[in-house]
Amino acid sequence: MTNTTNIILFGLGKVGRELVQQVLSSGLKIRFTTLADSSAFISGNPLSKDQIESALQNKAAGQSLSSLNGSLPLSDLSAFYQQDTIVVDTSASRDLDLTPALSAGCKLVYANKNALSSPWKQAAGLYSKAQVAYEATVGAGLPVIQTLRSLVATGDTITRIEGVMSGTLGFLCSRLEQGATYSEAVQQAFDAGYTEPDPRDDLSGFDVARKALILGRTAGWPLEKDQLKVEALYDSGLVNIPVKDFFAQMSSMDAAFTQRITDAGKDGKVLRYLATVNREGGTVSLQSVDKSSALGALQGPGNYFAFYTRRYPEIPLVIAGPGAGVAVTAAGVFADILTLI
Numbered sequence: 001m002t003n004t005t006n007i008i009l010f011g012l013g014k015v016g017r018e019l020v021q022q023v024l025s026s027g028l029k030i031r032f033t034t035l036a037d038s039s040a041f042i043s044g045n046p047l048s049k050d051q052i053e054s055a056l057q058n059k060a061a062g063q064s065l066s067s068l069n070g071s072l073p074l075s076d077l078s079a080f081y082q083q084d085t086i087v088v089d090t091s092a093s094r095d096l097d098l099t100p101a102l103s104a105g106c107k108l109v110y111a112n113k114n115a116l117s118s119p120w121k122q123a124a125g126l127y128s129k130a131q132v133a134y135e136a137t138v139g140a141g142l143p144v145i146q147t148l149r150s151l152v153a154t155g156d157t158i159t160r161i162e163g164v165m166s167g168t169l170g171f172l173c174s175r176l177e178q179g180a181t182y183s184e185a186v187q188q189a190f191d192a193g194y195t196e197p198d199p200r201d202d203l204s205g206f207d208v209a210r211k212a213l214i215l216g217r218t219a220g221w222p223l224e225k226d227q228l229k230v231e232a233l234y235d236s237g238l239v240n241i242p243v244k245d246f247f248a249q250m251s252s253m254d255a256a257f258t259q260r261i262t263d264a265g266k267d268g269k270v271l272r273y274l275a276t277v278n279r280e281g282g283t284v285s286l287q288s289v290d291k292s293s294a295l296g297a298l299q300g301p302g303n304y305f306a307f308y309t310r311r312y313p314e315i316p317l318v319i320a321g322p323g324a325g326v327a328v329t330a331a332g333v334f335a336d337i338l339t340l341i
Helices: 014-026 049-060 074-080 099-103 120-127 144-153 167-177 182-191 206-218 243-266 326-340
Strands: 005-010 030-036 041-043 086-089 107-110 158-164 228-230 269-278 281-290 302-309 317-322
Touching (some): 005 014, 014 030, 014 049, 041 074, 107 326, 120 206, 144 158, 144 206, 144 302, 144 317, 158 206, 167 243, 167 269, 167 302, 182 243, 206 228
Parallel strands (some): 005 030, 005 086, 086 107, 228 281
Antiparallel strands (some): 158 269, 158 302, 302 317
């Protein structure tokens, strides 16, 4: 790496802060020129170590960058988009539009799934450009997108993709299999930090559906969200209630899930929250799988992705490993940065 690469980073949550540390400790010629959150940004040419450390401490303390001296409003940020700058989105923003950065000659790296799972008319351009990378949107640091893109680029035809794509729901299934009730398993996942502050954000299956959509689109299928049938892992009566009430009432699901575990066990099967997608659409739901299968053997927060293709028609190409974690997710983002460089 002979030239210096400039980075604009959106999002200084746990993954964003870890990414900064990984990049700075690498010793490579990569420098941060801008750090941004949902309120403001700081910029330099490049940012000094003191500026970066101040921003990281600010965000770790739960504050916003707007409280820092010299911070600027996000509306001014487009002036800092320059040719070959790499713009990284590790935020959870639902309305961050980075197409002006792309038009200015920047390269994009996404860990945020929202832009890539937006309506196809909006998202299509992100899938057709070599200067856009998004490995960490699916499988954290696992080489899932890289592998799928390689299959397509070398002329293979993808026929079906399936997998366990949520570490949180994988943990939940393992605990149910081990004898925990639904409410106990959800509480344990929450206490371990696997779930969002509102566990229904995971239990709804929405996050898995976005990953399945991204994989399908990468395979060459211009799918929309409504082509995926998604099973939520809670009753409709638990939808529009405060989080504390959900925790108080989630034991109402215990008997139903215990029965599903029992019924599956009678047939030598276990439950896994499985996503399956093809060119027509797909399903995201809790399914019974053989206990002796690769899916059945999967434990805890592990992820499993199987690609069925013209070249791999019966025995799929499989990628498995940790599908969650701050360090591995940040490493996936870092790998995309290096690829684009």
